[in-house]
Amino acid sequence: MNKIVTHNAGFHTDDVFAVATLMLLLNDEAEVIRTRDEEIIKTGDYVVDVGLIYDEEKNRFDHHQKGGASKRENGIPYASFGLVWKKFGEELCGSGDVAIDIEKNIAQGIDALDNGFNISKSLIPNVFIYNIWGVIGTYEPTWKELNNVNIDDKFLEAVDFAKRILKIEIKKTKDRLEAEEAIRERYNNSEDKRLIVLGHKDMYGRVITSNTLIDFPEPLYVVLRKDISYRNYVQAWQVVAINKSRGDFTFRKPLPENWRGLPSEELIKETGVEDVTFCHxxxxxxxxxxxxGAIKLAKLALEA
Structure with a gap:
């Protein structure tokens, strides 16, 4: 059986996700050993976050040695998760595109925090986003629990959690990339590129659709089917205003102000669309x- 060696005592998100990646790759057919004993480290088939050596060919993935383990082009230094993902991500995902996406959206953030490399700041003093580091941190025993809890068991619990996250993220990323390709095709085939209309089966969701269309300059609205039945309708369609940019909660052209927040009866009178039910x-x-009805609303909004 393969041996995965990492350091003992406290753990961080990078070593948890690095070991989780290897366990998924090896179908859980591996023994995880937590130690700093150099002789035991030498016996590892995979060595993660310990040993002061980065050697991809020998499956040694540490970044604590002098000079670290190199940086990405954007300056973010590699930590153990990023190093493991760099070598094995594509093999695990079965897709280079999926692996690149997860490297960008997950591995880089984890590696940055582990290396003390600041990539964001709070806009409100002393208020911070609760992130994956906080989640993994809940598996570490408190100072009151140290004498009553096996920290290696807690580490493996965290690894199991990270495995579930990675499996979900790989599946969701595959599906999202497929959706993005279809949305781009809809855009390319649209005559009026200010308004993109998706089909009955194109249930990609508002966020994926809007974030894909942000990459193009023209789209103001997209019409898409809602993925669950809405109120008393067997089906429901929505008109979504496209954001100015990812992470920006302002829109290129918000829906008309005189529609917003009206009860459905007043909204019908205001728009002339008999099956309109709601405007945010x-x-x-x-x-x-x-x-x-949704297309009619979108066209009215374009002319407003």
Missing amino acids: NNGLMCMAGSKE
């Missing part, structure tokens, strides 16, 4: 019971 009070989106 910040101009993000509105709902109709039919595709035709």
Whole structure:
């Protein structure tokens, strides 16, 4: 059986996710050993976050040695998760595109924090986003538990959690990339590129759709089917205003202000669309019971 060696005592998100990646790759057919004993480290088939050696060919993935283990082009230094993912991510995902996406969206953030490399800051003093580091940190025993809890068992619990996260993220990323390709095709085939209309089966969701169309300059709205039944309608369609950029909660052209937050009866009178049911009070989106109704709303909004 393969041996995965990492350091003992406290653990961080990078070594947890590095070991989780290897366990998935090896179908859990590996023994995890937590130690700093150099003689035991030498026996490892994979050595993660310990040993002061980075040698991809020998499966040695530490970054604590003098000079570290290199940096990405954007300056983010590699930690153990990024090093393991760099070698094995594509093999685990079965797709280079999926592996690159997870490297960008997950591995880089984990590696940055482990190396003390700041990639974000709070806009409100002393208020911070609860992130994956906080989640993994819940598996570490508190100072009151140290004498009553086996920290190696807690590490393996955290690894099991990280394995579930990675499996979900790989599946979701594959599906999202497929959706993005289809959305781009819809954009390319649209005559009026200000308004993109998706089909009945194109249930990609508002966030994926909007984030894909942000890459193009023209789209103002997208019409898409909602992925669950809405109110009393068997199906529901939504008109979504496209964000100015990813992570920005402002829109290129918000839905008309006189629609926002109205009860459905007043909204019908205001728009003339009989199956309109809702318009968000910040101009993000509105709902109709039919595709035709949603398209009519979108065209009215374009001319407003």
